[in-house]
Amino acid sequence: MTFEITILGATSATPVVGKHPTSQVLNYNDQLYLLDCGEATQVQLLRYDFRFNRINHIFISHLHGDHYLGLMGLMLTMHLQKREAALHLYAPRGLDEIILTHLKYSHGILSYPIDFHAFEGNSVKQILDDEYLTVQTIPMNHGIPCCGFLFKEKPKQLKIDKEKLPPNLPIPLILALKNGEDIFFEDKIIHNQDITLPPEPLRSYAFCADTKYHEPVIPQIQGATLLYHEATLTEESAERIEAGMYHSTAKQAATIAHKASVGKLIIGHFSVRYPNLDVFLREARTVFEPTFLAIEGETHQV
Amino acid sequence: MTFEITILGATSATPVVGKHPTSQVLNYNDQLYLLDCGEATQVQLLRYDFRFNRINHIFISHLHGDHYLGLMGLMLTMHLQKREAALHLYAPRGLDEIILTHLKYSHGILSYPIDFHAFEGNSVKQILDDEYLTVQTIPMNHGIPCCGFLFKEKPKQLKIDKEKLPPNLPIPLILALKNGEDIFFEDKIIHNQDITLPPEPLRSYAFCADTKYHEPVIPQIQGATLLYHEATLTEESAERIEAGMYHSTAKQAATIAHKASVGKLIIGHFSVRYPNLDVFLREARTVFEPTFLAIEGETHQV
Numbered sequence: 124m125t126f127e128i129t130i131l132g133a134t135s136a137t138p139v140v141g142k143h144p145t146s147q148v149l150n151y152n153d154q155l156y157l158l159d160c161g162e163a164t165q166v167q168l169l170r171y172d173f174r175f176n177r178i179n180h181i182f183i184s185h186l187h188g189d190h191y192l193g194l195m196g197l198m199l200t201m202h203l204q205k206r207e208a209a210l211h212l213y214a215p216r217g218l219d220e221i222i223l224t225h226l227k228y229s230h231g232i233l234s235y236p237i238d239f240h241a242f243e244g245n246s247v248k249q250i251l252d253d254e255y256l257t258v259q260t261i262p263m264n265h266g267i268p269c270c271g272f273l274f275k276e277k278p279k280q281l282k283i284d285k286e287k288l289p290p291n292l293p294i295p296l297i298l299a300l301k302n303g304e305d306i307f308f309e310d311k312i313i314h315n316q317d318i319t320l321p322p323e324p325l326r327s328y329a330f331c332a333d334t335k336y337h338e339p340v341i342p343q344i345q346g347a348t349l350l351y352h353e354a355t356l357t358e359e360s361a362e363r364i365e366a367g368m369y370h371s372t373a374k375q376a377a378t379i380a381h382k383a384s385v386g387k388l389i390i391g392h393f394s395v396r397y398p399n400l401d402v403f404l405r406e407a408r409t410v411f412e413p414t415f416l417a418i419e420g421e422t423h424q425v
Numbered sequence: 426m427t428f429e430i431t432i433l434g435a436t437s438a439t440p441v442v443g444k445h446p447t448s449q450v451l452n453y454n455d456q457l458y459l460l461d462c463g464e465a466t467q468v469q470l471l472r473y474d475f476r477f478n479r480i481n482h483i484f485i486s487h488l489h490g491d492h493y494l495g496l497m498g499l500m501l502t503m504h505l506q507k508r509e510a511a512l513h514l515y516a517p518r519g520l521d522e523i524i525l526t527h528l529k530y531s532h533g534i535l536s537y538p539i540d541f542h543a544f545e546g547n548s549v550k551q552i553l554d555d556e557y558l559t560v561q562t563i564p565m566n567h568g569i570p571c572c573g574f575l576f577k578e579k580p581k582q583l584k585i586d587k588e589k590l591p592p593n594l595p596i597p598l599i600l601a602l603k604n605g606e607d608i609f610f611e612d613k614i615i616h617n618q619d620i621t622l623p624p625e626p627l628r629s630y631a632f633c634a635d636t637k638y639h640e641p642v643i644p645q646i647q648g649a650t651l652l653y654h655e656a657t658l659t660e661e662s663a664e665r666i667e668a669g670m671y672h673s674t675a676k677q678a679a680t681i682a683h684k685a686s687v688g689k690l691i692i693g694h695f696s697v698r699y700p701n702l703d704v705f706l707r708e709a710r711t712v713f714e715p716t717f718l719a720i721e722g723e724t725h726q727v
Contacts, residue, residue, distance in 0.1 A: 138467045138502055162498045163465040165440045186530040188501045192494070196464045199490040200440055217530035224526045228488040228519035230569050267532050 124152050124255070126276070126326050126425040128349070131167035133391035133417035135355050135370075136189040138162075143419060144189035145392055147351070148173055149274060149328065151256055157181040158272065158330050164193035165200055171420055175201050176208070180251065182258070183214035184332030185244070185269035191218065195225050198233065206235040213250050213258075215268040216241040244268025247343060261343055263334035266369040271331040273344060274425075281319040288318065328425045329385070333392065335368070336375040338382070347385045349425045351417065352376035354390035357397070357406050373403040377410035391417030426454050426557070428578070428628050428727040430651070433469035435693035435719035437657050437672075438491040440464075445721060446491035447694055449653070450475055451576060451630065453558055459483040460574065460632050466495035467502055473722055477503050478510070482553065484560070485516035486634030487546070487571035493520065497527050500535065508537040515552050515560075517570040518543040546570025549645060563645055565636035568671045573633040575646060576727075583621040590620065630727045631687070635694065637670070638677040640684070649687045651727045653719065654678035656692035659704050675705040679712035693719030 127150050132143030144161025148168070155178045157164070168175060175197070183191045191214070201210065212218065219239045226233070242248050242260045244267070251258035254277075261271035280301040288297075289308060296306045305315050329344040331352040344350060355370035371379075373390055380388035388411055390403055397403070400416050407414040415423065429452050434445030446463025450470070457480045459466070470477060477499070485493045493516070503512065514520065521541045528535070544550050544562045546569070553560035556579075563573035582603040590599075591610060598608045608615050631646040633654040646652060657672035673681075675692055682690035690713055695702055702718050709716040717725065 136501070136505060138465075138471060138498070140468055140472045162495065163440075163468070166442055166465070169440060170442045186527075188498055188527075188531065192498050193464065196440070196490050196494045199438070203438060215530070221523075221526050221530065224523050225488075225490070228517070228523065228569075229490065267530075 126151050126328070127422050128158075128328060128351070128389075128425065129171060129173075129422045130389075130391065130417045130419055131164055131171065132161050132419060133393060134189075135392045135394050136187065137395040139395055143167055144193075145184075145332070146193065147330065147417075148178075151274070153177070154179065156274070159184055159190045159332065160192075160194040160197060161189045162192045163196075165197040167419070168197070175204060176206060178210075179208060180211045180213070182272050182330075183212070183218060184263070184271060184330075185265060185267055186215055186217055186221075187267070187333065190332065194218075195222065198222070198237075199229075199231070201235065202231070202233045209236045209238050211238045211240060211251075213240045213242065213272075215244060215270070242270060244270055259343070261329065261331060261340055263332055263340070264337040264369065265333045265335070269332055269334065271329065271334075271340070273327060273329045273347070275327040276325040278325065279322060281315070281322055284318055284320050289313070326425045329383075331376075331379070333369065334371060336371055336378070338379070341379060341383045344379075344383045344385065347383065349387050349389065349423060350380050350383065350385040351389045351391065352379055353392035354403055354407065355392050355394050357402050359402075360396065373406040373414075374410055377407035377414055380411040380414070386413070387423070388414040389417050389423060390414060428453050428630070429724050430460075430630060430653070430691075430727065431473060431475075431724045432691075432693065432719045432721055433466055433473065434463050434721060435695060436491075437694045437696050438489065439697040441697055445469055446495075447486075447634070448495065449632070449719075450480075453576070455479070456481065456557075458560075458576070461486055461492045461634065462494075462496040462499060463491045464494045465498075467499040469721070470499070477506060478508060480512075481510060482513045482515070484574050484632075485514070485520060486565070486573060486632075487567060487569055488517055488519055488523075489569070489635065492634065496520075497524065500524070500539075501531075501533075503537065504533070504535045511538045511540050513540045513542060513553075515542045515544065515574075517546060517572070544572060546572055561645070563631065563633060563642055565634055565642070566639040566671065567635045567637070571634055571636065573631060573636075573642070575629060575631050575649070577629040578627040580627065581624060583617070583624055586620055586622050591615070628727045631685075633678075633681070635671065636673060638673055638681070640681070643681060643685045646681075646685045646687065649685065651689050651691065651725060652682050652685065652687040653691045653693065654681055655694035656705055656709065657694050657696050659699070659708050661704075662698065675708040675716075676712055679709035679716055682713040682716070688715070689725070690716040691719050691725060692716060 131146035149156040329347040354373040433448035451458040656675040
C-alpha cells in the first residue's frame with residue numbers, strides 16, 4: 124500500500140524566488156492528504172501532477188501566513204473546477220471565519236460543501252479515522268495555537284499462510300482467522316497463530332510543524348517510521364536570534380528524532396538567511412544520522 | 426519623469442505553472458504603485474527587483490481571489506521587514522474586514538499603519554492626489570463591486586526659455602512665470618506665453634480591470650496615453666461561453682481603446698484555455714493596431 128510524502132515547499136516565511144513555503148502531499152493508497160498550504164501551493168500541486176479532485180482532506184497546522192495563505196486560492200480553483208465532493212478541513216478555530224469572510228465579499232457560494240474540523244493547540248485529539256488511517260493532532264509550542272499531525276496505519280487483516288489452510292474451509296471462518304480469531308473446524312481447534320503470517324509492521328508519519336524545542340511531543344511520536352520536524356535555524360546563528368523565538372535548530376530537530384527513536388527524519392522550513400542548506404544536514408547528522416533535507420518535488424516513503 | 430508600468434502577472438483565475446495572476450507595478454518618478462495583487466505577487470516583485478519598501482500605495486480592483494490573494498502575504502513580509510511607513514490601500518469595502526480577520530488569528534499587530542481608502546464599485550471617485558498624480562476609480566461591470574484606476578499626471582510648472590529671460594529677474598517673478606502668470610518687470614509687462622515653452626502633454630494610464638464590454642468607461646478614459654484592458658477570451662470561443670459572463674474579448678477591449686482614442690492598448694487576464702496568445706493580438710489589432718500583450722516582466726512607457 125502506497126504511503127509516501129512529497130515536499131511542495133519548505134522555506135520559512137520570507138519569500139524566495141523559485142522556492143515555496145510549507146506544504147506537503149501525503150499519498151496513502153492513492154488518497155491525497157494535504158499538509159499545510161502556503162502561498163501558491165496550488166501551482167506546486169499542478170507542477171508535480173497532483174490532481175486537485177484527489178484531495179479530500181487538508182490539514183493546516185497554524186494560522187501564520189506561510190502555512191495557509193494558499194488555501195483560499197486552491198479552494199476557489201476547486202470551485203472553478205466544479206468540485207462536488209465534500210472537502211474536509213482540519214485547522215485551528217478561526218480559519219472558518221477567515222474563509223467565510225473571503226466568501227462574503229467575493230459573493231461566492233462554493234460548488235462543494237466544507238466539513239470543518241477545528242482543533243485546539245494544546246491537546247491531543249483524534250481528528251480522522253478512515254478505512255486505513257487515524258490522524259491525531261500533536262500539540263506544538265509556537266506562541267499561537269499550532270499542531271502537528273500524526274498519521275498512523277490501522278491494524279490490517281492478517282494474511283493466511285495458504286499452504287497450511289485446510290481444504291474447504293468456509294469463508295466466514297477464513298474471515299475470522301484474518302481478524303485474529305481461533306476457530307473450530309471438523310472437531311478440531313485451529314489456533315490463529317499457527318495458520319497466519321506475522322502482520323507487517325504498522326507505519327506512521329509524524330508531521331511536526333513550527334515549534335521551539337518541545338520534548339512533550341516525544342512520547343506521542345515514539346517509534347514513528349518517518350518524522351518531519353521544522354529546522355528554521357542552525358545552532359551557530361540561533362545564538363544571534365532574539366530570545367523567545369518559536370523555532371527549532373537542526374540539532375534540536377535531530378535530538379527530538381533521536382529521543383523518539385524514529386526511523387528517519389526530514390527537516391525543513393529553512394530560513395532564507397542560509398544560501399546553502401548543507402549546514403542543516405551536517406548539524407542534524409551529528410545527532411541523528413538518517414536525516415534528510417526537505418527538497419521541493421522530492422518524495423519520501425514512509 | 427519616469428512613468429511606466431511593469432507586468433507581474435496576466436493570467437486569469439485558473440492557476441498555471443510559471444505564470445501569475447493579475448498584478449502590475451506603476452513606477453512614477455521612482456515611487457511604486459501596485460495594481461492588484463494576485464497570489465505570489467510578492468515573489469514576482471522580488472523576481473523583478475522591486476523593493477517592497479518603495480511601495481506605499483496598493484490598489485485592489487475587486488475581491489475575486491486572483492486579484493488580491495497575494496496581498497496578505499506581501500503585507501506580512503513588509504511586517505517581517507520591520508516596515509514603519511504607512512501603507513495606503515485602495516479597495517472595495519470588505520478588504521479591511523478580511524485583513525483584520527487574518528490578523529486576529531495570527532495574533533499579529535503590524536509594524537506599520539494601514540490607511541484604508543474604501544471605494545464603491547458604481548461611481549467615479551478621486552482616491553489619491555499627491556505631488557505629481559491624481560487617481561480616480563473607473564467603475565467596471567463585473568457582477569461584484571469592481572473598479573479600474575485612472576492615473577493622471579498633474580499640470581507641471583512651465584519651463585522658461587532661458588534665451589529670452591531678462592537678466593536679473595528676481596526669483597519670485599521667475600516662479601510666477603513658471604506658474605503661468607504674466608509679470609511686470611522694469612516697467613514692462615512680460616507675457617507668459619512669450620517667454621515660456623509649451624508644456625509637455627500630460628500623460629495618463631487607465632487600468633481597466635475585469636469587466637464585460639462596458640462603454641460607459643469611454644468618456645472617462647478618453648485620450649489616455651496608455652490603456653490596459655482585460656481580454657479573457659477571443660470572439661471565437663466567447664460564443665461557447667455561458668451568457669452573463671463578466672469578461673471581455675480581445676476585440677471588445679480593442680473597441681474600447683479605439684472609441685476612447687487612447688495612444689496604446691495592453692491586453693491581459695488571458696484564459697488558460699489559450700496555449701498561444703497570438704490569437705488575442707491578431708484579433709485586437711483588426712480593430713486597434715497599437716495593441717500589445719501583457720507579458721510578465723515586460724515594461725511599457727506611459
